[in-house]
């Protein structure tokens with residue numbers, strides 16, 4: 491472990507007076523108005539304007555750079571379909587719940603979840619750069635369950651006191667929406683705990699706001715003396731661009747093992763072609779497919795559900811077309827289980 495504190499003299503208070511970074515400006519300019527999104531894509535709202543277009547509890551949010559990866563004039567675009575609120579969200583579907591993976595029962599004090607042996611997951615923030623309509627945490631009560639930076643100290647003490655934990659997973663929300671000052675301080679504190687040997691970051695930002703991985707981030711990230719794993723979340727090959735490839739390359743050069751998790755989503759990636767293409771694109775970026783998740787049964791997302799039978803057929807087909815290392819593990823989260831549950 492390194493002893494030097496990479497964030498010395500960079501308290502969050504001091505940072506907040508600084509000019510925002512470019513990525514922070516881009517984040518603040520994300521599109522929140524569905525009409526603007528449709529206009530940017532040459533789509534006529536009257537052709538498919540849902541009645542209740544922008545639900546208050548989980549408003550539309552999508553960075554402009556991600557919109558630039560969408561096809562114009564195409565309602566079925568696989569990226570657009572991930573972010574556009576639809577009427578179908580208002581349907582109450584039997585079996586679809588507010589907290590489908592039982593996160594509230596796994597909280598270990600504010601901001602921390604421990605479901606699996608050796609790994610603790612920290613909900614660093616409720617904020618995301620993009621709002622994915624299928625998200626299983628869309629109803630999660632972040633206000634009462636994510637720790638704010640002032641409370642991180644208590645979390646770090648908890649990790650320090652629990653030698654059975656060897657890996658810390660930063661999740662959210664999206665941990666990379668936090669400022670460098672905050673994130674670097676937290677990561678350094680975790681790195682300094684002797685029994686923690688792996689720091690894992692789950693983030694969608696390399697795809698939806700690659701500018702986040704800037705020189706300032708790489709400066710402190712590369713200095714962390716711990717095994718680093720970055721799990722990105724791409725559902726479709728079209729989410730990649732040259733900027734994304736560049737930052738993935740940088741993350742890898744700075745010591746991160748790169749993995750991808752996806753959610754199997756109806757009308758977005760539930761075809762052999764799109765799954766094969768995704769794996770090949772990941773390979774081209776030296777990212778290994780990790781999990782392909784069955785949709786968590788969260789209220790408002792039933793229209794994205796793929797049946798288990800169809801999922802298994804897809805897996806069989808992609809296994810026939812890809813080398814084993816490019817085949818993701820199809821899993822489902824079953825509450826109460828001690829790991830994600832493989833579907834075979």
Ligand SMILES: *Cc1c(COP(=O)(O)O)cnc(C)c1O
Pocket residue numbers: 596603604605606609610611659829830
């Ligand atoms: C998914 C998850 C993990 C990580 O599980 P892996 O199988 O190691 O990727 C850890 N903690 C919680 C609460 C999770 O939901």
Ligand code: SF4
Pocket residue numbers: 617618619620621622625626627628662663664694723
């Ligand atoms: S980025 Fe992740 S946590 Fe945030 S809305 Fe999308 S799926 Fe949910």
